[in-house]
Amino acid sequence: xxxxxxxxxxxxxxxxxxxxxxxxxxxxxxxxxxxxxxxxxxxxxxxxxxxxxxxxxxxxxxxxxxxxxxxxxxxxxxxxxxxxxxxxxxxxxxxxxxxxxxxxxxxxxxxxxxxxxxxxxxxxxxxxxxxxxxxxxxxxxxxxxxxxxxxxxxxxxxxxxxxxxxxxxxxxxxxxxxxxxxxxxxxxxxxxxxxxxxxxxxxxxxxxxxxxxxxxxxxxxxxxxxxxxxxxxxxxxxxxx
Numbered sequence: 001x002x003x004x005x006x007x008x009x010x011x012x013x014x015x016x017x018x019x020x021x022x023x024x025x026x027x028x029x030x031x032x033x034x035x036x037x038x039x040x041x042x043x044x045x046x047x048x049x050x051x052x053x054x055x056x057x058x059x060x061x062x063x064x065x066x067x068x069x070x071x072x073x074x075x076x077x078x079x080x081x082x083x084x085x086x087x088x089x090x091x092x093x094x095x096x097x098x099x100x101x102x103x104x105x106x107x108x109x110x111x112x113x114x115x116x117x118x119x120x121x122x123x124x125x126x127x128x129x130x131x132x133x134x135x136x137x138x139x140x141x142x143x144x145x146x147x148x149x150x151x152x153x154x155x156x157x158x159x160x161x162x163x164x165x166x167x168x169x170x171x172x173x174x175x176x177x178x179x180x181x182x183x184x185x186x187x188x189x190x191x192x193x194x195x196x197x198x199x200x201x202x203x204x205x206x207x208x209x210x211x212x213x214x215x216x217x218x219x220x221x222x223x224x225x226x227x228x229x230x231x232x233x234x235x236x237x238x239x240x241x
Contacts, residue, residue, distance in 0.1 A: 026109075029116045032088065035060075038067035039079075041086040048091040048126060059089065059126040062133060066140035073206045074141075075235045078148065085147040087140075088122045096124035098132050099139055101146035103157070121147060135181050138207035145202040146195055153233055157195055165226045166190075166197040174222060181210040188212075201226045205234065216241070 032043035042063070049056040071079055095111055102108055105118035121143040123129045133139050153159050169175055175188035188211045190200035203209040204219040205227065213222040220227040230236075 026112055026114050029114060037064050037087075038071060039083045040067060042089060043086060044089045045091060048089065052091060052126075055091070055126050055130075059123065059129055062130060063087070063089070063123065063140065066133075066138070069138075069207065070141050070144070075237065075240075077235045078152075081152045082144050082148060085144055085151070086120045088117055088120055089126060090122065090124050091126055093122070093124040096122065098125050098128040099123055099143050101143045101150070103146075103150050119147065119151060136210050138203045138209070141207055142199045142203055145199040148202075148234075149195060149198045153198075159194070161229055162198050162226075163194045165223075165229055166194050168225065169197070169223060178212040180212075181214075197226070198230070201230055202234070205230050205236075 027045065029043070031047075032045055033049075035042045035044060037060070042060075044056070044060070048059075070082065074082065093113075095113060100122050102113075102117045102120055102122060105115035108115045108117055121140070129139070136142070149159070149162070150156050153162075170191060175191050177185045178188050180186050188200070190197045190211070200209060200211065201219060201223070204213050205216050208214055213219040216227075
């Protein structure tokens with residue numbers, strides 16, 4: 001589950017991927033230093049702070065900022081579960097342009113990636129992480145939401161309530177043409193599949209999305225069903241706004 005690129009720049013994205021330095025196959029886990037960042041286990045590839053210390057410092061500072069924001073707004077019981085999802089940080093891992101959640105060790109092995117990254121979030125490209133978060137400020141929550149959906153929601157990615165809510169949203173066509181942060185109206189990324197529907201709505205519930213509905217009040221008005229469903233799945237107290 002790879003975080004989407006900025007919508008206006010597919011050609012630039014292709015160029016960035018082509019120019020990214022190749023990583024060796026299946027970088028072993030001992031090539032990473034383990035840090036505690038706001039209660040999360042974060043594994044940072046040793047090449048990043050060694051070769052680009054300023055980039056490493058900026059990326060880790062932004063990651064810490066986003067994790068602190070998550071702790072402030074997500075219910076504590078859900079935060080405790082999110083903290084069970086490790087985060088890996090790379091300088092420029094060539095399989096993903098920015099961030100991803102990896103549900104399956106088999107897929108990682110097939111693509112010559114470290115299977116220890118399974119059930120983890122990865123910042124695959126530190127520089128793109130800094131750039132893309134300007135338009136997608138809750139990107140870390142988005143990827144952690146995939147992990148929460150996969151590991152802690154009943155039924156995992158096959159949860160029937162999320163899938164049914166998405167089907168009703170598709171039938172209603174309420175996400176076919178919505179305002180994006182770039183000022184244009186376009187199809188919402190949430191329509192991709194139930195996993196993206198859950199993660200995108202989670203951004204709106206707790207933070208700010210780059211697609212309308214941008215924030216919680218707009219989500220409640222635009223898609224009351226998923227708003228109520230996510231409040232329950234994320235363990236939000238009824239008394240909370």
